Amino acid sequence: MKKQFTLGAALLMTTTAASASGIDRNLTNYGLLFETGNYAELSYANVSPSVSGTYSDGIIGLGSASDTGNMSQDFNTLSGSVKYDLTDKLALGLFSNQPFGANAEYPGGLYTGLAAEWDSRGTTIVLKYKVTPSISVYGGARSIVSQATIAIPDQLLRTGYGIRAGQLAAAAGAEGVDTTTAAALLGQAAQLNAVASSPAGALNYTATTESDRQTSYIVGAAYERPEIALRVALTYESGYTHTFDTIENLPAFANINRSSVTEIEMPDVYTLDFQSGVAKDTLVFGSIRHATWSDWHVIPIAYLEATGGEVTGIETDTTTYRIGVGRKFTDALSGFARVTYEPGNGDVASRLAPTDGSTAFGFGGSYTNGPIKVTGGIEYITFGEATDAFGTEFAENDAVAVGVSVGYRF
Known part of the structure; x- marks a missing residue:
């Protein structure tokens, strides 16, 4: 069963993660803390979304097209992580990733020129302590730097x-x-x-922020039974508040060409991960992840004064469910398949995130050769239908994500 447990750790990697939840982009893989021995990993993913909407009859005449065109841009993520055993009981984990992001720009009709970009880079350090052969606790801190721009035509x-x-x-x-x-x-x-x-x-309204760095903390606990490849882990990532120095400009209002401070709350995240052997060389794994995205609202001060509203925001928290199965074919080769589901909430859609829930189907495999392990996967995501405040309907939208990671045991 020892080899099956090693297989399970590989299957929990999120090399093709593409999430509709808020502006999640690249989740931190805390499962790496449970790899045997010292281990380093580098991961890359490419996500190609297709998200467009159809204007309502009353809006079409105000623009030049009946369709918004694809407003969601392709993006790539690159992440790296290292797990190092300090003692028999104490392990150190270092993680670098791009946890949040957005690349939206409308090419057609009334919304032409509406665009937003959010870039981030996160660095996380975690210590894991093995209290007993079955129980571990872990905790640490993450530092995240972000920057954003927005244009409203x-x-x-x-x-x-x-x-x-x-x-x-x-x-x-x-x-x-x-x-x-x-x-x-x-x-x-x-x-x-x-x-x-x-x-x-x-x-024409524009806003550009300076980069802002904030720190939050992580705590978690896990229960393991290696003889049956069982592990259940609960992780909490605390929310934090970005305080962005912002330059806003709106020519129609003489006083809106100035510096301001924009505070944006990032969500608390609770994740329950689990895996268990169910037959020889066969593993079931999954997770439940809840994020308080209802905290996230973008309300630059001058924009609020001029319009009485927010640029964008999310009204409802999100919970994402994942279930999958993995199979070891040989000592070197294993494969997995998984389904990820995020229920819709029926809220009025934000034009900068005009989807409501998602369902994703992914599969992939790992190949091990000595100390090197290569994992690849592909995921197809369908997004739920949504309608914005102008009655523009976003339907039949999807994305394809592909990813690869290279791990090295030392």
Whole structure:
């Protein structure tokens, strides 16, 4: 059963991770802490999403196309990790990855020019202590540096002001609205209409942040029975708050060309990982991951003053489920298949993340030659349908992810 346990550790790698949850991009593989002996690994993945939407009938006439075009850009991730045994009971883990990211840009119709980018790099150090042959505890800290940019085109903000003005005018004429309230509503509508009539280009909004580094902590515990390849591990990654120095610009408002500070909360994450042998050379593995993405809202101060709303945000926490099976074919060759499911929530979609849940099917394998282990995999992800505040419908969207990792035991 010892060889089967080694196989199980390999099968839990996330070399092709592609997540619809928030802006998750490359998850930290704490399973590496349970590799036998000293071990180093380098992983690379490429993800090619296809996410587009169809404008509602009332919006098509405001743009030049009925379709948004693919708004989600391809991206790559590169990560590295090392596990080193300090003593028989104490092990050190070092991890470097790109935990969060976004690359969105609309090429067609009303949303043309709407774009956002989020880049990050994380470094994590963890110590694992074997309390008993079956129980381990681990903990450490991670340092994450991030930077973001966003552009909202003139025609999108202009349309938003016009729609809001129409809603206020309709509310002013509703039955039962008193004269004073109606006058106030009509006054607000007139102000919005005036902004919507600004010269062309005056409503192009941009925001660029400086890089910001923050630190959070990780704690976890695991129970193992190596004779049946059983391991259950619970990991908590604490949330933190980025404090970005931001330059905002919106020509229609003379006072919006200034520096501000934008605070963005990142989620707490709870992950339950498990694996168990179920037959000779056969392993079942999986995870349940819950992230408090409802904490994540992007609200630059000047943008809030000008529009009364946020640039983007997530209203609901997300829980992601994964289950898979692995099979050892020879001492050198093993394979796995897995299914990942994230339920939708039915919220109004953000235009910068216009999907609602996902289902992914992945398979791959590992080849071991002496101290070297090579693992590769491919994953196909289908995204749930979503509708944004303008009635644009995003459906039949998907992504393909491929990844490879090279491990070395020393």
